[in-house]
Amino acid sequence: MKQTTAIKIATGVAAAAIGGLFLYSRATRPPVINAKVPQPAKPVDLTRYTGLWYELARHENRFQKNMDAVTAEYALEPGGKVGIVNSGLRAGEDERDIARGQAIVADTETGAKLKVSFFGPLYTGDYWVLDHGDDYDWSIVGEPGGRYLWLLSRDPHPAADQLQTLFRRIEALGYDRWALRITQHEPGPE
Template identity: 70%
Template sequence: MKQSTALTIATGVAAAAIGGLFFYARATRPPVINPDVPEPAKPVELARYLGKWFELARHENRFEKGLDGVTAEYALEDERIRITNSGCQSGPKGERSSASGRAIVVDEGTNAKLKVSFFGPFYVGDYWVLDHGDDYDWSIVGEPSGRYLWVLSREAKPAAAAVEALLQRVEALGYDRWALRITRQG
């Protein structure tokens, strides 16, 4: 009887812990800034998309909280895309940290929809290239829930007119541009 009671308590504690993690994950997600996320505007040539991007703006999220000087580098590796994201705490000249992940293309017709994993095989997030410049000089990246958005550029500090045009494009895609955090680059 005691062993059965201990097992019941252990099972209850485990269920509470899992439930707590579920509610924490849901509670720490950013709010929706676009309830009607559009399909990607055009196909992506992966060879042209690879390389280094500078983050110009993002919808703030817990895994990038307070980071500046943020970059993302994409490289083809064993039929997958290797991603290295890095950023600095306390401004663009702060201590740099990085995270590596992998992505696979899930829409081979356009190459604009990927699944990304930074935390091993159990976490897979959507990564949609919603739009990009014809010369691959800028990119707007989101996902279907409308909670995450990134504005990327090949230049760390593009001209103010180019940034304004990108923010207007963000609005045209249905996002609240004023909900974005501008990323300071060094």
């Protein structure tokens, strides 16, 4: 009888902890900056999408708070999965924060919608490539809830006119460009 009571208490504590984590994650999500997230503009060839990307701007979120020099690297893995390594430097720190994850294609017709997990199979998030350059030199990434947005580029220091063109494209997709935080990278060569 004592063992049954202990199991019930342990189960209750575990359920409360999971519930608390769920409520915390819901309470700390960024606000919606696009109530009408569009469908991805074009298909994505994951072979061309793989490689190193530099984050140019993002809608600030708790897991990247005060982070600059942010990169994302994607690699095709066996079984059609995509390996992910995100990293960046937090203000005042010298060592990069690194997060490793995996993605699977959720929309095999276009390849533009993926399910991403950094915490194992219990939590997955949507990753939509809303638009990208024909040469895969830039990418705008979001998710269907309109809370997250990233502007990625192969070049950490694109020309000012190209950057303005990308911000206009973000606005055309229905996002408030002024809600984005510009990501700082080490200065490029003069």
